[in-house]
Amino acid sequence: MKNAAFWGLGAISKGNRLMRRNRIIIIMCAALTLLLTSLPEPKSAEASPATLGADLFSTGGNLQIQILPFSSAYTNELHLSVSGVDHFIGTNRDVGTIVNLALPAGENLDFRIFVRNTGHTFHLAGAGNPDGIAHGIVDYREPGIADVGFEDLFSGGDRDFNDLVFRVSEVADSIINPEPASLILMGSGVMLLVGWRWRRSNQ
Ligand SMILES: [Ca+2]
Numbered sequence: 001m002k003n004a005a006f007w008g009l010g011a012i013s014k015g016n017r018l019m020r021r022n023r024i025i026i027i028m029c030a031a032l033t034l035l036l037t038s039l040p041e042p043k044s045a046e047a048s049p050a051t052l053g054a055d056l057f058s059t060g061g062n063l064q065i066q067i068l069p070f071s072s073a074y075t076n077e078l079h080l081s082v083s084g085v086d087h088f089i090g091t092n093r094d095v096g097t098i099v100n101l102a103l104p105a106g107e108n109l110d111f112r113i114f115v116r117n118t119g120h121t122f123h124l125a126g127a128g129n130p131d132g133i134a135h136g137i138v139d140y141r142e143p144g145i146a147d148v149g150f151e152d153l154f155s156g157g158d159r160d161f162n163d164l165v166f167r168v169s170e171v172a173d174s175i176i177n178p179e180p181a182s183l184i185l186m187g188s189g190v191m192l193l194v195g196w197r198w199r200r201s202n203q
Helices: 004-038 180-201
Strands: 062-068 076-082 085-091 098-102 110-115 121-123 136-142 145-150 164-169
Touching (some): 085 098
Antiparallel strands (some): 062 098, 062 164, 136 145
16 A cells, blocks of 8 residues: 555656646747747749849749840850859850759849850849949749849840840749748647647546
């Protein structure tokens, strides 16, 4: 026969276990909510008019770049810089070349051309360009798929943006954070689920 002290100790021990479990559940929910609020969510790009010097962001799928037909006397190299890493894609003369890159969502895609004949480098937007003007135009064919065209002459040339052209998929023009209301809803759902499982495991 077990004595009262033994049962008392058992009750305290069980109570401690339950308190610890509750604490772990609360910490897990708080950590999950924090994680969800910190995750950027790429906005689904809507088909819109071509935009000069537009930003491009990865949406987390397979980023595919295909070099399209061009019209230029120069040879232009296409490069993509992502988080400080340079990717050489091809030149404007490599029409049909396809390059696939696995990138996480929300990466800022800094495309640029290097004009072999003149030594100039031009980015999509004007900032960082030697002439201070935008050299790239972004035209969404459908949500997530854009055609991008570059001008290769200092000060903008004839501005038909077909000196190097490529199509890129799994992209968007901006990043938005998830709506706070949907996060609260999601957090509540997770807590309900955890609570339900905890009750079942203690029945
Ligand atoms: Ca041109």
